[in-house]
Amino acid sequence: MSGDTERPGLRWWYSIVLLCVYLATFHIWTPFKHGHAALFGLVVSFGLFVGALEARRRGCFVNDYDFAFHGVVILDLILEGLLVPAREGYGFYGCAAAFAVAISGYRLNVWRKVCREGADGESGDAATPDGKTN
Numbered sequence: 064m065s066g067d068t069e070r071p072g073l074r075w076w077y078s079i080v081l082l083c084v085y086l087a088t089f090h091i092w093t094p095f096k097h098g099h100a101a102l103f104g105l106v107v108s109f110g111l112f113v114g115a116l117e118a119r120r121r122g123c124f125v126n127d128y129d130f131a132f133h134g135v136v137i138l139d140l141i142l143e144g145l146l147v148p149a150r151e152g153y154g155f156y157g158c159a160a161a162f163a164v165a166i167s168g169y170r171l172n173v174w175r176k177v178c179r180e181g182a183d184g185e186s187g188d189a190a191t192p193d194g195k196t197n
Contacts, residue, residue, distance in 0.1 A: 077118035104144020
């Protein structure tokens, strides 16, 4: 970038970890009986939630909605583990793709708006992506 305006960067590490763990969990669940899948899903979801809290502390989410959207993916794992008795096929790839497109699109849209506001020369009380003012 030129000049003194620098674009804020997006941190994707937690989103990538979440996607990989989401896909791996469904692959691991395939041979499990329902009770074992439910327990495994709860343990994995708890770990992902703790990771989400750490990612939030490190500023990986563009705002509270971004954090909540990642939480929906974790909630999906909990519900799938508890409510779906058997898994057949690879339909979970479609869910993973939909989550990835929705979350990535939202994050990029917010990031683009923040960059545009910064390029317009707003300073002082410019709003951050989560709506708070400096």
